[in-house]
Amino acid sequence: MKRVALAATAMMILVSIASTAQAQPPGGRGGMGVDAEAFKAPPLPVDDQEKKILAAMEEQRNGPRYRNVSTADGRLMRMLTETTGAKCVVEIGTSTGESAVWFALGLRKTGGHLYTHEIDPGRAKIAAENFKKAGVDELITIVLGDAHETVKRYKEPIDILFLDADKEGYIDYLDKLVPLIRPGGLIIAHNMSPRMADKKYVDAITKNPKLETSFLLMDGAGVGVTMKKR
Numbered sequence: 001m002k003r004v005a006l007a008a009t010a011m012m013i014l015v016s017i018a019s020t021a022q023a024q025p026p027g028g029r030g031g032m033g034v035d036a037e038a039f040k041a042p043p044l045p046v047d048d049q050e051k052k053i054l055a056a057m058e059e060q061r062n063g064p065r066y067r068n069v070s071t072a073d074g075r076l077m078r079m080l081t082e083t084t085g086a087k088c089v090v091e092i093g094t095s096t097g098e099s100a101v102w103f104a105l106g107l108r109k110t111g112g113h114l115y116t117h118e119i120d121p122g123r124a125k126i127a128a129e130n131f132k133k134a135g136v137d138e139l140i141t142i143v144l145g146d147a148h149e150t151v152k153r154y155k156e157p158i159d160i161l162f163l164d165a166d167k168e169g170y171i172d173y174l175d176k177l178v179p180l181i182r183p184g185g186l187i188i189a190h191n192m193s194p195r196m197a198d199k200k201y202v203d204a205i206t207k208n209p210k211l212e213t214s215f216l217l218m219d220g221a222g223v224g225v226t227m228k229k230r
């Protein structure tokens with residue numbers, strides 16, 4: 001009889017623990033843990049100009065697009081531009097201009113300029129229209145042509161270089177432009193996930209003692225952020 005009572009008490013305790021566990025928020029005890037959706041909150045405009053730019057970007061997403069960065073990647077571009085106070089940003093691979101608009105969000109605060117390179121005249125034309133609609137066209141110069149040739153124009157220091165064109169060409173862009181990256185400046189490379197990255201480029205940014213690299217947002221396309229040490 002005593003044994004039956006003990007078993008019943010143990011059962012009640014187990015049921016009570018199980019129902020307490022179900023009542024916990026996602027992630028664990030003590031109110032910690034956040035639903036995955038909370039990490040996807042959309043960007044919030046700080047002023048009217050930013051509101052206009054974000055609205056134009058939203059419209060852009062419903063129009064013609066070609067392999068543009070994700071919102072998470074774009075946010076990172078804007079943050080790095082603004083936090084480093086970048087004055088000169090060079091982008092290889094404009095496409096229809098989504099990443100460029102993210103850079104412009106930062107550049108309008110730093111007083112800087114973006115030079116963006118595109119080989120396809122059709123995409124460059126769409127990008128130019130998108131920059132006008134967003135009201136950021138004065139912050140951006142589109143350089144049409146094969147960037148392996150057109151990047152030879154640079155002589156001044158570059159604060160941020162963003163690589164987002166032909167993956168096998170990253171190493172050539174790096175070789176040509178790394179001497180111009182200012183000390184403390186950044187080389188950001190898109191599509192750095194193990195499936196997409198070029199081994200030669202990954203070796204170049206991880207085995208050079210003058211560079212420091214961190215790989216971010218690897219659950220998406222993957223972004224390599226490389227700093228040229230001071």
Ligand SMILES: C[S@@+](CC[C@H](N)C(=O)[O-])C[C@H]1O[C@@H](n2cnc3c(N)ncnc32)[C@H](O)[C@@H]1O
Pocket residue numbers: 066067068069092093094095096097098099100117118119120123145146147148164165166169
């Ligand atoms: C992935 S898309 C760029 C996306 C863009 N950064 C964005 O997020 O909105 C790559 C672009 O690079 C361009 N491209 C490829 N090879 C190039 C080259 N050698 N010179 C200039 N642009 C090139 C392609 O035409 C394409 O539009």
